[in-house]
Amino acid sequence: MKIIKSKQVANLDIEQAKILVVDDEYRLLTSLEALLVAQGFDVTTALGGLNACEALKQDSFDLVLLDLNMPDIDGHQVMDFVAENNMDPAIIVVSGESSFTAVSKALRRGAYDYLRKPYDSAELINTTRNCLQKVMLEKAHHQMQARLQKSEELHRYIVNSSPDVVFMLDRQGRFTFLNRKVETLLGYSKQDLLGKSYETIIEAEDIDRANYIFTEHGKKRDGAWSSELRLKVKKNEHASRHFEITFFPIERKVKINGEESLQVVGTYGTARDITERKEAEEFINFQAYHDLLTRLPNRSLFKDRLNLAMAQAKRNDNQVAVMFLDLDRFKVINDSLGHAMGDRLLQAVAMRLDNVIRKCDTLSRFGGDEFTLLLPNINSAEDARIIAKKVINTLKEPFILGEHEVFVGVSIGISMFPTAGDTVDQLIQNADVAMYHVKSRGKDGYQFFSPSMEVADSNRIKLEREIRRALENNEFKVFYQPQINAKTNDVIGVEALVRWQHPTRGLVFPGEFLPLAEETKLLTDISEWVLNSACQEVQGWINNGHPNIRLSVNFSPLQVEHPRFVDHLLETLERNNFPATNLEVEITENAIMNDLDQMTKKLNRLSEHGVTIAIDDFGTGYSSLNYLRKLPIHTLKVDQSFVKDIEETMGDACIVNAIINMAHGLKLNIVAEGVETEVQLQYLKDLGCQELQGFYFGRAEPGEVILSRLESPHAKIA
Numbered sequence: 001m002k003i004i005k006s007k008q009v010a011n012l013d014i015e016q017a018k019i020l021v022v023d024d025e026y027r028l029l030t031s032l033e034a035l036l037v038a039q040g041f042d043v044t045t046a047l048g049g050l051n052a053c054e055a056l057k058q059d060s061f062d063l064v065l066l067d068l069n070m071p072d073i074d075g076h077q078v079m080d081f082v083a084e085n086n087m088d089p090a091i092i093v094v095s096g097e098s099s100f101t102a103v104s105k106a107l108r109r110g111a112y113d114y115l116r117k118p119y120d121s122a123e124l125i126n127t128t129r130n131c132l133q134k135v136m137l138e139k140a141h142h143q144m145q146a147r148l149q150k151s152e153e154l155h156r157y158i159v160n161s162s163p164d165v166v167f168m169l170d171r172q173g174r175f176t177f178l179n180r181k182v183e184t185l186l187g188y189s190k191q192d193l194l195g196k197s198y199e200t201i202i203e204a205e206d207i208d209r210a211n212y213i214f215t216e217h218g219k220k221r222d223g224a225w226s227s228e229l230r231l232k233v234k235k236n237e238h239a240s241r242h243f244e245i246t247f248f249p250i251e252r253k254v255k256i257n258g259e260e261s262l263q264v265v266g267t268y269g270t271a272r273d274i275t276e277r278k279e280a281e282e283f284i285n286f287q288a289y290h291d292l293l294t295r296l297p298n299r300s301l302f303k304d305r306l307n308l309a310m311a312q313a314k315r316n317d318n319q320v321a322v323m324f325l326d327l328d329r330f331k332v333i334n335d336s337l338g339h340a341m342g343d344r345l346l347q348a349v350a351m352r353l354d355n356v357i358r359k360c361d362t363l364s365r366f367g368g369d370e371f372t373l374l375l376p377n378i379n380s381a382e383d384a385r386i387i388a389k390k391v392i393n394t395l396k397e398p399f400i401l402g403e404h405e406v407f408v409g410v411s412i413g414i415s416m417f418p419t420a421g422d423t424v425d426q427l428i429q430n431a432d433v434a435m436y437h438v439k440s441r442g443k444d445g446y447q448f449f450s451p452s453m454e455v456a457d458s459n460r461i462k463l464e465r466e467i468r469r470a471l472e473n474n475e476f477k478v479f480y481q482p483q484i485n486a487k488t489n490d491v492i493g494v495e496a497l498v499r500w501q502h503p504t505r506g507l508v509f510p511g512e513f514l515p516l517a518e519e520t521k522l523l524t525d526i527s528e529w530v531l532n533s534a535c536q537e538v539q540g541w542i543n544n545g546h547p548n549i550r551l552s553v554n555f556s557p558l559q560v561e562h563p564r565f566v567d568h569l570l571e572t573l574e575r576n577n578f579p580a581t582n583l584e585v586e587i588t589e590n591a592i593m594n595d596l597d598q599m600t601k602k603l604n605r606l607s608e609h610g611v612t613i614a615i616d617d618f619g620t621g622y623s624s625l626n627y628l629r630k631l632p633i634h635t636l637k638v639d640q641s642f643v644k645d646i647e648e649t650m651g652d653a654c655i656v657n658a659i660i661n662m663a664h665g666l667k668l669n670i671v672a673e674g675v676e677t678e679v680q681l682q683y684l685k686d687l688g689c690q691e692l693q694g695f696y697f698g699r700a701e702p703g704e705v706i707l708s709r710l711e712s713p714h715a716k717i718a
């Protein structure tokens with residue numbers, strides 16, 4: 001095989017086209033080669049059909065000048081070979097054979113032209129050139145096509161793998177193009193949206209803004225325009241994602257009345273998903289202005305809203321109410337049930353409060369168990385009063401925390417703008433002052449601020465400091481008030497009542513300092529001291545000739561609710577070697593009702609140790625009598641208010657009758673408190689009341705006074 005290469009260029013210039021010349025006659029082959037090389041072509045020769053096929057396999061040619069009659073493989077077979085191998089050189093047959101069949105057979109096989117031997121050089125060159133011209137044009141076209149396709153693929157790849165949604169809209173705002181991202185981010189297929197308006201995917205609330213941007217932008221024609229819009233998620237009507245969308249106008253030159261001008265024909269844009277950033281921003285924003293536990297506004301947001309409400313009220317000549325709410329028993333619940341339960345309680349309280357306020361009101365968590373409530377734009381204090389009552393009522397219902405049922409009350413102080421102050425801080429502070437007044441009066445209620453309270457409030461702080469000092473300096477004293485057997489007039493017991501021997505004010509009574517002590521937790525310290533001192537002192541009496549004397553000690557709800565109430569009490573008894581059977585614990589109905597389950601357990605434990613339980617101020621608290629059967633109650637102490645009623649309603653059946661009858665029915669011991677007169681004494685005796693206590697028999701006095709009286713009981717009793 002002989003393959004002769006003349007020139008090695010492959011380009012679209014026809015001079016650089018590669019030509020294969022095939023003939024079985026060597027002489028003819030070389031002359032053809034010479035002729036073409038002289039024209040500047042890159043020529044390869046192949047002697048015979050077999051060599052031709054070999055050459056075609058090895059190289060690609062633009063044109064083959066092909067002889068038909070060849071001994072080994074003829075021209076037709078070479079053409080078949082070309083077709084079978086999907087080769088694409090143009091073929092010009094140069095042959096001595098001129099029969100119609102041979103010519104048409106060659107042309108049918110796709111030959112470009114047919115030249116008869118002996119050929120005319122000029123004609124051959126001409127035909128070759130024409131043919132190559134056509135071949136090259138086709139080739140150039142193909143190459144262009146391929147390049148275009150490649151570039152289109154590249155662009156499609158870039159557009160589709162863009163992290164953003166890429167879209168095009170026509171002048172009417174209908175989608176004409178969308179990349180695949182719209183499917184991954186929002187769930188729409190292109191078919192869902194092509195031809196539809198952009199409004200289809202804009203979140204309802206953002207449509208007006210989107211329309212504004214679209215139309216205004218359409219008018220302007222000056223560069224890009226970005227905006228944040230929410231786009232709807234296909235599968236979920238309520239869900240949307242945030243996007244930063246940038247629009248670019250698509251402009252085209254148009255001729256109007258012969259004049260060329262630029263016109264916007266559509267919009268091209270990208271939409272970047274910024275949902276995560278937005279959510280993070282929103283969370284940070286939320287965190288800055290809300291309490292994360294209850295999700296209520298915090299102090300800062302409350303103050304901000306109050307400021308606004310004040311400005312508005314000034315303009316409308318209206319009022320604003322600020323309420324300061326403090327839960328009454330939160331600390332005990334938090335201490336006894338743990339912080340997790342405390343948190344749940346706060347959440348439940350927030351939810352309940354949220355239900356009783358208006359949409360325009362702001363409820364905030366101010367800190368701990370303190371909430372503030374802002375009522376903007378109200379006409380009178382009466383409006384605030386109504387809400388305060390609602391708040392108190394809604395919190396009265398028990399809260400169920402897991403297996404516990406707990407009761408919290410709320411104390412509410414109210415300050416009105418403009419009368420109670422005209423700055424944010426003043427209004428809040430005065431509402432706080434008013435709230436403390438509710439607390440000191442026994443909690444669970446509301447009160448409006450009045451200027452006289454401010455004085456009282458500064459006294460409060462002073463008092464708190466003084467109580468602390470009094471504890472350190474041992475200024476508290478236990479006094480004892482005798483309790484008398486109605487039949488024998490014997491002193492059968494004493495009630496320990498705390499007094500404060502104040503260095504300048506003299507003897508101070510518990511009503512003046514206990515409520516505040518309770519607020520500040522100082523009460524626990526005072527009460528522990530009272531119990532301990534009384535046990536110590538009375539233990540001496542018991543051991544010295546008065547073995548049956550009963551010691552009654554008061555316990556506030558806060559103390560009783562303490563999870564270690566029973567343990568502390570028993571420890572104190574043991575420490576003082578005080579017999580449990582000589583102790584009576586006085587608690588109020590309210591203390592019991594706060595948590596009946598816990599209370600049942602505690603009182604049963606005490607009762608098992610021999611401690612007796614008395615219900616103090618009976619008849620003034622909850623009127624549920626159910627607990628009387630359930631609990632190990634020993635004594636009812638009829639409140640002094642009912643004893644007072646005896647003389648006023650003399651003759652009528654008064655409540656005392658009912659209480660004493662009921663106590664008899666339940667086989668409970670009765671102590672009537674506050675007996676001051678002979679008439680009361682007689683009336684109570686007639687009713688069969690066994691035990692009496694009151695000024696008639698003696699006030700509370702220091703231990704030594706009582707002891708001397710015990711030694712000669714009848715001497716002092718009238």
Ligand code: C2E
Pocket residue numbers: 481496497498509510511514527530554555556586616617640673674675676693694695696700
């Ligand atoms: P209470 O337990 O109902 O005590 C009876 C109160 O009535 C005592 O007032 C007593 O002095 C007073 N009283 C007794 N007889 C008469 C009477 O004939 N007429 C009138 N008008 N009053 C009478 P006090 O000592 O001022 O105590 C007030 C309340 O303070 C007590 O009410 C009790 O709840 C509480 N308290 C006193 N000491 C303690 C204590 O050590 N711990 C606790 N937690 N509370 C105490």
Ligand code: MG
Pocket residue numbers: 495554586616
């Ligand atoms: Mg008492």
Ligand code: MG
Pocket residue numbers: 616617637639640673
């Ligand atoms: Mg009482």
